[in-house]
Amino acid sequence: MPQYIRWQIPTYVGTGLSAIAHANGDVDGIFGGSAETYVRDLQFKALTTTVMTMSGWAANPDKQPWTYGEPYTTINRASLKLKARLTPYMYTYSRIAHDTGVPPIRAMLLEFPDQEALYAPSLSSNYQFMSGEWLLVAPVYDDRTVRDGIFLPAGTQWVDWWDGTLRNGGTTLDGYDCPLDKLPLFVRAGAIVPLWPPVNYFDEKPHDPISLELWPQGSSQFTLYEDDGVTREALAPEKPAFATTRIDVRAPGDYLGSGGGDVTVEVGPVQGAFFGQLSTRGWRLNVRCRHPPSAVLLDGAPLQHAASVAELEAIASGWFYDKTLQPQAGGLLMVKTPAMPAAAGWTVVISA
Numbered sequence: 001m002p003q004y005i006r007w008q009i010p011t012y013v014g015t016g017l018s019a020i021a022h023a024n025g026d027v028d029g030i031f032g033g034s035a036e037t038y039v040r041d042l043q044f045k046a047l048t049t050t051v052m053t054m055s056g057w058a059a060n061p062d063k064q065p066w067t068y069g070e071p072y073t074t075i076n077r078a079s080l081k082l083k084a085r086l087t088p089y090m091y092t093y094s095r096i097a098h099d100t101g102v103p104p105i106r107a108m109l110l111e112f113p114d115q116e117a118l119y120a121p122s123l124s125s126n127y128q129f130m131s132g133e134w135l136l137v138a139p140v141y142d143d144r145t146v147r148d149g150i151f152l153p154a155g156t157q158w159v160d161w162w163d164g165t166l167r168n169g170g171t172t173l174d175g176y177d178c179p180l181d182k183l184p185l186f187v188r189a190g191a192i193v194p195l196w197p198p199v200n201y202f203d204e205k206p207h208d209p210i211s212l213e214l215w216p217q218g219s220s221q222f223t224l225y226e227d228d229g230v231t232r233e234a235l236a237p238e239k240p241a242f243a244t245t246r247i248d249v250r251a252p253g254d255y256l257g258s259g260g261g262d263v264t265v266e267v268g269p270v271q272g273a274f275f276g277q278l279s280t281r282g283w284r285l286n287v288r289c290r291h292p293p294s295a296v297l298l299d300g301a302p303l304q305h306a307a308s309v310a311e312l313e314a315i316a317s318g319w320f321y322d323k324t325l326q327p328q329a330g331g332l333l334m335v336k337t338p339a340m341p342a343a344a345g346w347t348v349v350i351s352a
Contacts, residue, residue, distance in 0.1 A: 004029050005041050006141035009127045012048065016103030017110065021094065022049050028063055030056025035068035036143070036180065039075050043183040044139035046083035047131040049090050049104050075181045081198060088194040088210065092225040093132040095242075098235075106130040112153040124149025124172070134191035135161075138176075138184040147184045148174040157256060159215050161185040164288060164326035166256055189256055190220035192247055202229050209282030209336075216251035216263045216287065223247070228274045243272035245342075259290025259330055263350040270342040280339040285348060290330030292321035297349045298337060312336055 008025055015023040024045060028038040042065065045051050055061035065076035093104035102110075109118040111130045118125055128138040128150060136158065138150040152158045154170030162182065167173065178184050187193070193213040199205060224245040227234035233241035246268040252261035265285060270277075296303045296319040304318035312320040317338040323331035333350065340346050 003141070004032075005037065005044070005139060006127060009044075009129065009139055009141070012105050013107045013126070013129050016105050017107055019101045019103070021097035021101075021103050023105075024048055024050040024052060026052055026054040026056065026063070028053075029058070030054050031058055033058050033060070033063070035072045038063070038065075038068065039072055039079075039180055040140050042076055042079045044137055046079040047086070047135060047137045047183075047185070049094055051080075051083065071181070078181070079183075084199050084201075085195040085197075086193075087196055087202075088207070088224060088226070089132060092194075092223070095225040095234075104132055106132070108151065108153065112155075114155075115153055118151075118153070125151035134188045134193055136186040136188065138186075140178055140184065145177070145179050147176040147178050150174075150176055150184055150186075152186065157189040157217065159187040159189065159191075159256065159288065160328065161187055163328045164330075165328040187215050189215055189217035190249070191215045192220055192222035192249055194222070194224050194247075206278060207281075208278055208339075209284050211284040211286060212247065212265070214249060214263075214265070214285060214287045216249050216255045216289070218253045218255075219248070219250050221246065221248045226274070226277070228276050231275075233274065241272075241274040243270050243274055243277060243342075245270050256288065256290075259352075261352055263287065263289070265348045265350075266345065267340075267347075268345040278342060280341050282339050283337045285333075285335035285337075287333040287335065287350060288326055288330075289321075289333050289350070291352070292323075292331070293319075293333065293350045293352060295351045296333075296335055297351065299346055300349075303335065309334070 012023050027042050053063045055063050066073045090104060097103050106129060108125045112118060131137050138147055140147055150173040152167055152169045152171050152173060156169045158167045158169060176184050195211040195213060196207045227242040248266040251263040255261060304315060306312035306315060306318045306320040309320055312318055312334060317336050319335045321331055321333045325332035335348060
């Protein structure tokens, strides 16, 4: 049954190469299946745009995330919660697919066409993909708890999503430790990944504050796409109702490795409008960095240095550096802004 997962990966990559933006299969299939294959299948599908279940002709027809009990229910819940938080990231790439034909789930060679090794049909890189521009997903498709053959493209560095381990590109990673609750997931250096606050469904509550997960390295940008999430007004031919927000990050070219130098994060004014759009929004910046900053400035004014995560949560705006989080990356800088008007851009400078 694990081979069911393996067969799907090149299928979704291939459909993307054929300009089919959204393709997926039933979680754990419609025949057979098990608690373990359900977990592994849902894990990687949480990094795609669609997820669906169908009972079909399986021995256990109730194919729900909680069917097999613990520990599987907790692991599946974590995958679904991650998917929900990643909605602004995946939704942006869905709009890009509509406008350009470039799919959200991308073949490695589509994102890295200059790397000749990726054109070889026998490479293990056939069994991984890019989720958008920034996330590399290497699904586990057998019964082992290690993953071999994860190809990290050259020309950039790669960061482990879970613990911040930094790896150079141009290598193939074998023996990657991935117990049942861990999907091999890597972040391309320079990444900007927007996240919603935790939600159980789309309109449970306002998407405020929004978090920017940042791995600064050189210059990078992301244009966040938003619409009402319900109607088709975003596709209206005469006056489409949607909004975009450009986000730029500038840092030294070796920032993730050395941690030296300043980082600038610029969030531009919102362009466009839609029904239910927020007029103000708070922002959280979670920045991977190796050393605590000397100061964090919002539009030139210093933000308060909180003494703990609890204090940061209690104040309107500020920052806190926690060296115990993302330990392999050196630490995590958490920046909290006050509610910012959507019509005006703003800038945060992280001073070394």
